[in-house]
Amino acid sequence: xxxxxxxxxxxxxxxxxxxxxxxxxKSGHDxxxxxxxxxxxxxxxxxxYYEEEERQRGNFPDRFSGHQFPNYSSELNVNAxxxxxxALYLCASSLAGGYSxxxxxxxxxxxxxxx
Amino acid sequence: LAKTTQPISMDSYEGQEVNITCSHNNIATxxxxxxxxxxxxxxxxxxxxxxxxxxxxxxxxxxxxxxxxSSTLSLPRVSxxxxxxxxxxxxxxxxxxxxxxxSGTKLNVKP
Numbered sequence: 271x272x273x274x275x276x277x278x279x280x281x282x283x284x285x286x287x288x289x290x291x292x293x294x295x296k297s298g299h300d301x302x303x304x305x306x307x308x309x310x311x312x313x314x315x316x317x318x319y320y321e322e323e324e325r326q327r328g329n330f331p332d333r334f335s336g337h338q339f340p341n342y343s344s345e346l347n348v349n350a351x352x353x354x355x356x357a358l359y360l361c362a363s364s365l366a367g368g369y370s371x372x373x374x375x376x377x378x379x380x381x382x383x384x385x
Numbered sequence: 386l387a388k389t390t391q392p393i394s395m396d397s398y399e400g401q402e403v404n405i406t407c408s409h410n411n412i413a414t415x416x417x418x419x420x421x422x423x424x425x426x427x428x429x430x431x432x433x434x435x436x437x438x439x440x441x442x443x444x445x446x447x448x449x450x451x452x453x454x455s456s457t458l459s460l461p462r463v464s465x466x467x468x469x470x471x472x473x474x475x476x477x478x479x480x481x482x483x484x485x486x487x488s489g490t491k492l493n494v495k496p
């Protein structure tokens with residue numbers, strides 16, 4: 271049973287570029303959340319997708335957008351990259367609509383470096 | 386969202402029991418308490434979750450007093466591989482998984 275997978279593992283971009291990160295949830299999970307983790311800090315919630323719609327959103331600008339596909343996989347898109355977007359981007363999946371009483375399973379993350 | 390406060394770091398030796406306390410004074414009635422473990426360059430891993438009193442699983446115990454304003458994660462007989470950052474989170478069904486991770490507690494287990 272595969273856990274949460276993310277691609278790519280590492281990515282280097284320059285300021286102003288756009289990036290797309292991908293996530294496949296744990297088998298049987300229907301909800302995907304995205305987090306940004308800067309070096310030395312805890313993960314910060316970006317948004318959550320359920321039934322192909324954004325259901326909750328954290329304090330992130332519109333440059334951050336996402337999508338969920340019918341197979342529950344998800345993409346995170348970041349436009350007009352800034353140096354401050356350099357971070358580890360984590361995807362987490364959960365079951366039954368992603369209520370907080372359910373366990374979240376995190377992927378290994380994508381390390382994004384913006385030069 | 387209920388904000389949590391944890392010690393920034395803790396040191397321990399192999400074989401010892403480690404207790405990490407988390408303060409969450411503004412916890413709401415519907416909030417659950419969840420602990421995650423994170424190794425460098427990896428995603429957080431669920432350890433344990435509870436609502437009140439005591440919860441125990443194969444890796445840890447979670448103690449929650451009656452007022453629920455704090456909780457204590459107990460790791461029995463730690464090993465070097467338990468060196469990681471431990472996060473305490475508080476959340477409810479309304480906010481789904483909009484968890485506030487904070488900076489966590491860096492546990493350093495020494496030989």
